[in-house]
Amino acid sequence: MLFETKSLTVHYDKVAAINNVSMKIDDSSIICIIGANGAGKTTFLRTASGLKNASEGEIWFDGLRIDRLSPSKIVKLGISHVPEGRRIFQKMSVIDNLLLGCYIRSDHENISKDLNRMFHYFPVLKERQKQLGGSLSGGEQQMLTIARALMSQPRLLLLDEPTLGLSPLLVKEVSRIAKTINEANVAIILVEQNSRMALRSSHRAYVLELGQIAMEGNSMDLLNSDHVRKAYLGA
Numbered sequence: 001m002l003f004e005t006k007s008l009t010v011h012y013d014k015v016a017a018i019n020n021v022s023m024k025i026d027d028s029s030i031i032c033i034i035g036a037n038g039a040g041k042t043t044f045l046r047t048a049s050g051l052k053n054a055s056e057g058e059i060w061f062d063g064l065r066i067d068r069l070s071p072s073k074i075v076k077l078g079i080s081h082v083p084e085g086r087r088i089f090q091k092m093s094v095i096d097n098l099l100l101g102c103y104i105r106s107d108h109e110n111i112s113k114d115l116n117r118m119f120h121y122f123p124v125l126k127e128r129q130k131q132l133g134g135s136l137s138g139g140e141q142q143m144l145t146i147a148r149a150l151m152s153q154p155r156l157l158l159l160d161e162p163t164l165g166l167s168p169l170l171v172k173e174v175s176r177i178a179k180t181i182n183e184a185n186v187a188i189i190l191v192e193q194n195s196r197m198a199l200r201s202s203h204r205a206y207v208l209e210l211g212q213i214a215m216e217g218n219s220m221d222l223l224n225s226d227h228v229r230k231a232y233l234g235a
């Protein structure tokens with residue numbers, strides 16, 4: 001197992017935003033987490049990357065317990081987090097934004113190879129590499145945040161609402177890119193409000209309700225389940 005939480009509980013003051021959640025992802029999968037606003041999806045990702053402390057339970061990555069480690073140690077171990085809201089450096093060029101993603105790396109000789117890989121995944125970033133990040137469209141900024149996260153060579157990528165505010169065409173593009181990244185041996189935890197996209201893009205899925213796992217299983221099975229269709233797919 002690449003990543004696992006065991007009975008994870010996370011509080012804001014006295015309120016549990018995540019309550020006794022056990023999840024697993026192996027090293028070749030995409031899993032998605034769907035759920036209503038406030039279900040705890042973002043909190044789960046923030047805790048996985050060390051930005052928020054767990055109050056109970058454990059988090060394991062590649063055989064190491066990581067729930068007491070700092071965010072920078074967790075990045076170095078191979079978990080990269082793309083938070084909601086496209087936080088790029090607006091006044092830096094696209095290429096400098098990408099290079100910031102490599103700050104933890106010492107294998108400088110491989111960085112240009114990885115930049116070329118990013119330009120292959122995201123041709124628009126190659127065309128715009130000298131432009132300021134802030135001049136990119138919303139969709140292009142989202143591509144840049146994903147590419148920047150990949151520059152740290154993660155084995156697990158955490159994607160928080162990558163399709164928020166994107167056109168249907170770009171939603172499909174994000175889904176395609178997630179699959180391409182996964183084929184290059186990067187596991188992905190995808191958090192989405194767009195449940196249909198998330199279920200179609202992933203192998204396994206977890207439904208969070210009020211901080212607890214309400215359902216889990218094969219994504220295609222959940223896509224066809226009555227509860228998921230009624231509650232999350234507007235059917």
Ligand code: ATP
Nearest residue numbers: 012013017035036037038039040041042043044193
């Ligand atoms: P959304 O889809 O709206 O982003 P979510 O599923 O990602 O929702 P979280 O943002 O993780 O849910 O929030 C889970 C719960 O924790 C909510 O009840 C929310 O109000 C609460 N919460 C989140 N961040 C904080 C915070 N910084 N301080 C206090 N409570 C918080």
